[in-house]
């Protein structure tokens with residue numbers, strides 16, 4: 103389950119979103135701020151989600167209800183399940199693009215003579231191709247979830263996570279050989295503190311939440327499957343470390359490639375789908391076979407990362423329907439798959455045939471991203487901090503963190519301070535800024 107939790111955290115957020123944020127916010131300076139956010143805000147919130155999940159051994163909604171019966175705190179659980187469901191519906195759309203790029207790169211379709219801006223635009227706005235890929239990806243997710251926690255999620259994570267780390271290792275070694283390696287490394291490692299502004303700080307906190315899968319019911323649900331001897335603090339540190347190392351290594355893969363061909367490092371969200379394919383082609387133009395393997399492996403990596411995260415978005419909703427509505431697990435999984443597919447199809451079409459029907463001036467895809475990342479997620483984060491930091495009995499929290507007194511956790515007081523003061527105040531800051 104620890105690997106599964108790491109699988110939830112490592113996803114498109116690390117390989118797609120993190121390098122984009124680093125590129126847009128000045129490189130190494132952003133990474134330093136991000137590390138601080140992960141340690142002082144992300145890790146304590148993660149431990150708190152683990153506390154809620156393992157204390158109750160129940161899905162997120164039931165967990166909040168059991169810990170605070172008859173109060174409005176159960177909103178914290180409802181938020182988690184709802185937001186996981188909404189994110190799942192648009193996450194499968196981007197994952198579908200990844201699946202397409204994986205197939206296209208192995209079919210040798212991503213060749214140097216494409217205009218990748220046009221290629222990407224044509225693909226995402228096509229009436230049915232992106233829909234087909236999103237649905238296939240959804241089915242891949244379904245097949246794992248429907249097999250249950252041990253037979254599906256645990257088993258899959260045990261194989262996929264080491265494979266993912268191996269692919270990253272191979273790609274990092276390959277990127278050593280690129281001409282832009284030194285420049286890419288400098289961009290990643292040499293901080294320019296003049297770039298640090300309040301907005302960089304806030305982007306870093308937002309990235310930490312998304313990347314660590316916080317406030318979405320996922321980690322709380324996974325923690326409900328932890329055994330009595332799992333060390334929650336150590337597990338949170340392992341997940342945070344794996345997630346951060348993968349994000350930084352993704353930077354080691356992407357920036358040397360980008361600098362090798364002289365593209366600006368802040369190419370925005372198109373970095374992975376527009377800039378990189380052309381970069382791979384140009385960088386390896388002299389050895390096409392390596393270029394072919396490099397780009398194929400890169401998209402497989404992205405696909406695996408997306409799959410373990412999508413599974414973790416599916417599970418909280420399935421577990422809720424299974425445990426609370428007493429549906430057989432298979433039926434529960436099908437309900438989630440079908441409902442998320444319908445919403446996913448609408449999200450995908452909102453960038454193509456339905457582009458003329460915006461919601462509050464945004465496509466459905468952008469609207470879901472906005473409402474989850476900028477509104478519901480921060481509110482959920484604040485709720486978790488307040489719930490574990492102020493509503494739950496301190497002795498119950500201590501008992502859970504120390505496995506009923508069997509572990510010595512010297513940083514317990516520091517954790518309490520972070521969860522009561524530092525984390526909620528930092529999240530309130532993002533929330534206000536997000537709304538502004």
Ligand code: PFF
Nearest residue numbers: 111113114115313315318320
């Ligand atoms: N952490 C995942 C990523 O970095 O891509 C995304 C994610 C997964 C967000 C699960 C939220 C979640 F509950």
